[in-house]
Amino acid sequence: MPRSFANLKDLASHLRQELTSKKFVILYAYNGTGKTRLSTTFKDLGKVDDQPDTLYFNAFTEDLFYWDNDLEEDRERKLKINRNSRFITALWELEMETRIRPFLDRYADFDFRIDTDNWEVIFSRKVTNPNFDENVANPLEERTQMETHIKVSRGEENIFIWCFFLAVVQLVLDGADTYIWVKYIYIDDPISSLDEHNAITVANHLAQLLTRTDKGPRTVVSSHHVLFFNVLSNELKNKAHRHFLKKGATSDKYILEDTTSKPFLHHLATLVELNELLSSGALYTHHFNMLRRVMEQTANFFGLNSWSDCIRVEEDDPDRTLHKRIIDLMSHGDYSLYEPREMMDENKDHFRRIFRTFIATHPFNEMLFSSEAN
Structure with missing residues (x-):
């Protein structure tokens, strides 16, 4: 039977309770239902003396990164990082480039460098050297060269931030002291506008990472993408509660329909x-x-x-x-x-x-x- 909740706080409390019996909760909901607000409410419930217990990924996570487009020279475009977030703790001590790159290589063909002095990311891509002539034997001439300071597309930026988050999750699962405060992980719509191939790939990779160990934080994942939801459900199987989240009769009420024991179409x-x-x-x-x-x-x-x-x-x-x-x-x-x-x-x-x-x-x-x- 569907369950009704008077507000987001009651719903978030219920999800925390469900996570005492399962390691994962997966939610499907239409855009505009309130998924992002639910993730924030869930996070706020865990704060004690302003100390959080939830590492979360949602629209606010992407806002921790912003562009410096070098308007004067129009050359050295950089993605700036907000150094004040607990999400990005002790960046220079954790070899983040080495941790991010294996994730990013799955999805993208560009490279990056993190400037930990200025808290910024500089992107680059390998391009063919227009002066290279394979008929001329010149060992000093490189076939390829690095084109630095490119500005990646919005989709590529989202992929980079997602891979940054996955690297942080890996640190959490490895028991890094910097993230010892993380008791829960909440992921809302990891990458927007996924095509079918990437929906399957992202869901599969996420499930592999989260199930590496039976220990570690309890996790909530919410999405409006039905294929992503179904693939993740199949990967996690009996380790997860699965629900269809809907708005109630009024804008502040919510309905949770359990789909754990039946396929969700x-x-x-x-x-x-x-x-x-x-x-x-x-x-x-x-x-x-x-x-x-x-x-x-x-x-x-x-x-x-x-x-x-x-x-x-x-x-x-x-x-x-x-x-x-x-x-x-x-x-x-x-x-x-x-x-x-x-x-x-x-x-x-x-x-x-x-x-x-x-x-x-x-x-x-x-x-x-x-x-x-x-």
């Missing part, structure tokens, strides 16, 4: 949530996007040409084109989960008809929908 969970929203009438524009994603997964499963083939109406029904255009418009418009806009009554009617036709003409288990939508 994102598209089915989405359909159940949309069915409940039909009953309540609390339909917002971003729900068209959620419905389209389910149709895309369904079309892929059945080998259809397009998600729009899931809009099953009579061929001569003019609403077929109308409904496709409505979903297209509402899925790609400027409709944010963080500033939700309620649908107009006319669009609610269209949404109800599209949704009901979709579940009626595809072989979903009727037991998913325990009550009729209004």
Whole structure:
């Protein structure tokens, strides 16, 4: 049975309690549910006399790094490090470059150097020497040279910070005195915008690292990426509690649905949530996007040409084109989960008809929908 929590503090306390019986808790939740705020609340619960017990990775972790773009010379671009964070303790004593590089080599083709005097990271990449001539025997001429002070992309920056965090986790697991205060690790959405290959790779590598020893901190991992969630669940198996985290009836309430004993299928969970929203009438524009994603997964499963083939109406029904255009418009418009806009009554009617036709003409288990939508 799903459990309801009055606020994030109660939910975070419950997760800490669950970690007394399992080493891991894995949470799946949509963007905008409150995953980052939950990780911060979990961390704050462990503070005693301003001393934390949780090493966490979330959006705030990435903010510990910021760029100096060398606006005057436009050459020596550096990623600065906030030296005041407990996350980055005694950087110069721990051989962090040596620890980070094996992780980074799995994902990236650039190199880096940490300047521990100025607390900054300088990136570089090997490039072909344009002056090299393989037909001229000149042992002093190098085939490749280092291009220093490159500015990596935003995605590459995120990967570097993630690998920096993994190196810190490794120190924790190795029992480094610097991180003896860490009793819990909380990881929220390790790398955003993962494609399928990287979702599998990151989840697999993370599981290998965390299960190196039965000792060490208890860990919570939350994600909005269903493939990452499922791969991590399969890797950790019976060592983890697994949950689907949803918002409750009001913005400050939360529901935790246990998925430990059954496989979690994102598209089915989405359909159940949309069915409940039909009953309540609390339909917002971003729900068209959620419905389209389910149709895309369904079309892929059945080998259809397009998600729009899931809009099953009579061929001569003019609403077929109308409904496709409505979903297209509402899925790609400027409709944010963080500033939700309620649908107009006319669009609610269209949404109800599209949704009901979709579940009626595809072989979903009727037991998913325990009550009729209004």
